[in-house]
Amino acid sequence: MATIKELDTTGVGRVSDWCPACGNFGILMALKQAASELGLDQAKTVMVAGIGCAPKMSLWIDVSGFQSIHGRTLPVATGLKMANHELNVIATSGDGDGYGIGACHFVHAMRRNIDMTYLVHNNQVYGLTKGQASPTSDKGSKSKSTPFGVIEVPFRPLSLAITSGATFVARGYSGDIPHLKQLIMEAHKHRGFALIDVLQPCVTFNKINTYKWFQSKVYKLEEEANYDPTDKMAALKRSEEWDIKIPIGVYYREQRELYTDKLPEIKDAPLSKQDISNIDIEPLYEAYS
Amino acid sequence: MDFTWKIGGEAGYGISVTGQIFSRACMRSGAWTYDYSEYPSLIRGGHNTYQVRVADRDVTSQTHAVHLLVALDQKSYDRHKDELAADAVVLFDPANVKAPGGLPLPMSEIVKRHNGQPVMRNMVALAASLALCGVDFSVLEELIRFSFGKKGEDVVNHNIDVSKDGYDAVKEHPFAYKVPNATEEKRINIGGNESIAMGAMKSGCKFFSGYPMTPASEFMHFYAKHERSMNVMMKHTEDEIAGILMAIGAGHAGVRAMTATSGGGFALMTEALGMAAMTETPLVVVVASRPGPSTGLPTWTEQSDLRFCMHASQGDFPRIILTPGDHEECFEAGLQAFNYAEKYQVPVIILTDKYLGANARSVHPYKVPEGWTIDRGKLITDPPADYERYALTDDGISPRAVTGSCVFGAFSNEHDTNGDFTEDADMRNKMMEKRDKKLPIMQAEIEGKVRYYGPADADVTIFSWGSTKGPVLEAMKLGEAIGLKIALVHTCCVLPFPTEEMRGYLEKAKRPVLIEGNIAAQFGGVIREYTGIEIKDKYLRYDGRPFYPEQILKWLQ
Numbered sequence: 001m002a003t004i005k006e007l008d009t010t011g012v013g014r015v016s017d018w019c020p021a022c023g024n025f026g027i028l029m030a031l032k033q034a035a036s037e038l039g040l041d042q043a044k045t046v047m048v049a050g051i052g053c054a055p056k057m058s059l060w061i062d063v064s065g066f067q068s069i070h071g072r073t074l075p076v077a078t079g080l081k082m083a084n085h086e087l088n089v090i091a092t093s094g095d096g097d098g099y100g101i102g103a104c105h106f107v108h109a110m111r112r113n114i115d116m117t118y119l120v121h122n123n124q125v126y127g128l129t130k131g132q133a134s135p136t137s138d139k140g141s142k143s144k145s146t147p148f149g150v151i152e153v154p155f156r157p158l159s160l161a162i163t164s165g166a167t168f169v170a171r172g173y174s175g176d177i178p179h180l181k182q183l184i185m186e187a188h189k190h191r192g193f194a195l196i197d198v199l200q201p202c203v204t205f206n207k208i209n210t211y212k213w214f215q216s217k218v219y220k221l222e223e224e225a226n227y228d229p230t231d232k233m234a235a236l237k238r239s240e241e242w243d244i245k246i247p248i249g250v251y252y253r254e255q256r257e258l259y260t261d262k263l264p265e266i267k268d269a270p271l272s273k274q275d276i277s278n279i280d281i282e283p284l285y286e287a288y289s
Numbered sequence: 290m291d292f293t294w295k296i297g298g299e300a301g302y303g304i305s306v307t308g309q310i311f312s313r314a315c316m317r318s319g320a321w322t323y324d325y326s327e328y329p330s331l332i333r334g335g336h337n338t339y340q341v342r343v344a345d346r347d348v349t350s351q352t353h354a355v356h357l358l359v360a361l362d363q364k365s366y367d368r369h370k371d372e373l374a375a376d377a378v379v380l381f382d383p384a385n386v387k388a389p390g391g392l393p394l395p396m397s398e399i400v401k402r403h404n405g406q407p408v409m410r411n412m413v414a415l416a417a418s419l420a421l422c423g424v425d426f427s428v429l430e431e432l433i434r435f436s437f438g439k440k441g442e443d444v445v446n447h448n449i450d451v452s453k454d455g456y457d458a459v460k461e462h463p464f465a466y467k468v469p470n471a472t473e474e475k476r477i478n479i480g481g482n483e484s485i486a487m488g489a490m491k492s493g494c495k496f497f498s499g500y501p502m503t504p505a506s507e508f509m510h511f512y513a514k515h516e517r518s519m520n521v522m523m524k525h526t527e528d529e530i531a532g533i534l535m536a537i538g539a540g541h542a543g544v545r546a547m548t549a550t551s552g553g554g555f556a557l558m559t560e561a562l563g564m565a566a567m568t569e570t571p572l573v574v575v576v577a578s579r580p581g582p583s584t585g586l587p588t589w590t591e592q593s594d595l596r597f598c599m600h601a602s603q604g605d606f607p608r609i610i611l612t613p614g615d616h617e618e619c620f621e622a623g624l625q626a627f628n629y630a631e632k633y634q635v636p637v638i639i640l641t642d643k644y645l646g647a648n649a650r651s652v653h654p655y656k657v658p659e660g661w662t663i664d665r666g667k668l669i670t671d672p673p674a675d676y677e678r679y680a681l682t683d684d685g686i687s688p689r690a691v692t693g694s695c696v697f698g699a700f701s702n703e704h705d706t707n708g709d710f711t712e713d714a715d716m717r718n719k720m721m722e723k724r725d726k727k728l729p730i731m732q733a734e735i736e737g738k739v740r741y742y743g744p745a746d747a748d749v750t751i752f753s754w755g756s757t758k759g760p761v762l763e764a765m766k767l768g769e770a771i772g773l774k775i776a777l778v779h780t781c782c783v784l785p786f787p788t789e790e791m792r793g794y795l796e797k798a799k800r801p802v803l804i805e806g807n808i809a810a811q812f813g814g815v816i817r818e819y820t821g822i823e824i825k826d827k828y829l830r831y832d833g834r835p836f837y838p839e840q841i842l843k844w845l846q
Contacts, residue, residue: 014709042696051701058698060712065698066541068534069564069708072679072835075531079538079546082522082691087542087693108527143726227785265520272543272691274520276493281591284487284515289313 026174054094054121069102095224131205158239169196221249297365308339349759413455488623543691549575563602571630589833592806614758632666645756699746743776750798763838
């Protein structure tokens with residue numbers, strides 16, 4: 001079991017290059033705490049990431065990593081998990097990477113219910129490309145790419161997740177590390193595809209959705225005595241809340257068979273551990289004779 | 290004996306199943322067969338054809354002349370009557386077709402007599418065709434059991450009864466070509482795509498992910514069909530991008546993985562292809578091309594994606610492009626591609642086209658060449674404590690641990706020996722040069738992929754790649770008959786380019802000519818790029834149709 005210090009990468013010369021006070025730091029800390037508390041094996045835990053500020057997180061935690069191309073986190077993570085279901089797969093992405101260019105993969109990964117945790121850092125702006133509006137930018141937001149304000153309505157990741165078949169749908173806030181750590185641990189323990197959309201201020205390019213702004217808006221779902229996260233319609237209703245108050249916590253969860261549960265070919269051993277040295281194809285010729 | 294049987298009708302009439310059974314019946318009786326089909330991009334209606342060349346020797350392409358035509362509708366007669374040989378027989382249903390001089394076969398009437406569905410007219414025509422060429426009825430009976438057995442005894446018997454009447458109706462009628470009833474050896478009738486898939490399966494490829502696209506969907510079907518019996522995984526993904534990425538993910542986890550598509554799908558895959566190269570993840574991609582640009586002619590053939598495959602994805606990186614010429618070479622490519630991908634940790638593309646991929650031919654069941662084994666290159670299962678995934682080595686190939694065995698990163702960014710992101714100029718040079726170092730060893734690996742066919746003192750030497758091999762070999766036989774000595778220099782590998790072998794043949798050729806299926810003479814350009822020699826004489830085809838041996842000969846003359 002790795003300690004938080006052992007998960008740190010500064011010792012191996014990898015030092016994070018996020019802006020000072022970036023919301024990503026809170027997410028990284030929550031992840032390290034969760035990984036340490038869960039006792040995750042560093043080699044068997046793979047962080048799969050795309051491109052952007054958020055996906056850089058895979059560099060700064062000392063577990064196995066695969067940094068894919070922009071928007072293409074989930075299919076690589078899926079291939080890895082299908083090939084070796086003994087791996088702990090954590091996918092990470094940003095709102096541009098995951099909800100913009102990668103939106104198609106997002107929908108289908110949830111439908112499939114592969115066992116993995118998907119952390120999306122949602123700061124409502126493209127940071128690494130220096131400040132364009134993202135799919136989750138509020139209507140009217142002004143940015144380098146929208147000097148007259150965003151015309152579209154924002155992408156609602158949680159309602160899309162609930163209706164697309166995700167079996168664990170949560171929202172965290174990078175300003176509340178203990179709460180986020182708890183969410184990550186729950187997501188990891190959940191058997192199925194677990195989405196955590198993490199609200200995160202971009203201190204450089206997003207001057208609206210700041211720490212102060214989030215601080216005044218977020219409230220915890222679990223503090224409501226009557227909230228039932230297995231009630232899909234109730235979850236859907238909450239997932240539309242944004243303008244006045246924003247719920248954080250587990251919106252929705254259900255138990256559903258994994259995609260890989262239905263594959264008898266990996267019942268005895270992961271695909272990656274099967275012997276390929278002497279495969280007999282003779283019986284296949286019959287169909288062509 | 291060398292004749293062609295052809296059936297035509299609307300899509301949805303069971304044309305291709307009928308064609309396959311005819312071909313297999315002839316093959317089981319002792320003939321060699323080459324199947325060729327044409328179909329438009331639709332599910333019902335249109336005009337589909339399936340033709341089978343039947344011969345007493347191994348044949349490698351279709352020819353123009355038709356000797357036995359089955360006209361299920363008027364269009365089939367009208368469109369193909371000009372292809373009929375002088376001694377041809379036309380089987381037609383007098384209920385709906387007029388074919389002067391043809392042999393009427395009351396298909397509808399026979400089917401009605403047995404209370405059958407109209408689609409069973411095919412069986413009547415099929416049985417009558419086999420009767421004309423002397424195939425024993427028992428061969429068809431066995432094939433009906435083989436093909437419809439799963440549908441139950443009633444369906445089998447119903448088809449046999451209908452067929453028997455068709456068979457008996459014409460069995461006394463003369464026909465110039467008789468299939469010998471002597472099967473001494475086992476043959477299979479298989480398409481190029483499935484031949485590659487068979488090689489991949491033997492080679493331990495356990496993971497296929499992809500998206501359907503004509504003419505490459507057979508790969509998906511093959512892997513899906515054998516998922517349980519062969520313990521492999523097939524994932525139909527949301528798009529081609531996910532198709533290639535999942536294969537890369539599986540490859541990174543240590544599983545031999547592949548995807549397959551046509552040009553349009555490959556266009557979507559190109560960014561990920563470069564990622565496989567950058568992360569040095571073994572990957573095999575089959576590109577079964579069809580005429581472009583864009584949607585082009587979706588169900589026809591063309592060789593216009595050669596340059597595209599050679600240059601797909603940004604940046605410079607080594608890759609292997611295999612271009613098998615016939616069904617046996619397809620199996621060989623499927624068998625070797627995964628060894629190459631793992632040995633060199635590079636993407637391997639197998640480039641074919643609709644013509645070779647989709648059309649079946651009778652061959653001996655494939656045997657693994659003597660001495661072939663699975664070669665996983667520098668794969669290590671127990672990495673040392675100081676393991677570095679991208680260690681600098683003399684040959685540019687680093688020991689490869691798989692995810693799960695130790696902590697390491699794989700990044701689409703440039704990285705250092707440990708796999709960590711870097712923008713250091715010196716490290717960048719080292720990594721570029723490390724990947725580039727694989728080229729000379731890969732070059733040695735592909736020796737023998739340029740193959741010479743025909744007499745050493747040929748009057749004319751044809752240079753080609755990929756699927757043109759079959760029709761050219763047949764054209765060589767036609768040339769022999771009229772005293773024209775034709776040779777073929779064919780390559781099953783375009784990258785690394787076999788420069789020295791190719792230059793040697795070019796310098797020796799009395800009259801070098803280029804034959805390929807695209808308007809830009811892409812292969813000719815590649816030859817010139819690597820050898821400095823331009824082949825001026827070019828026969829190019831880009832109408833979606835394959836080369837025909839008769840036309841090649843005519844053009845050479």
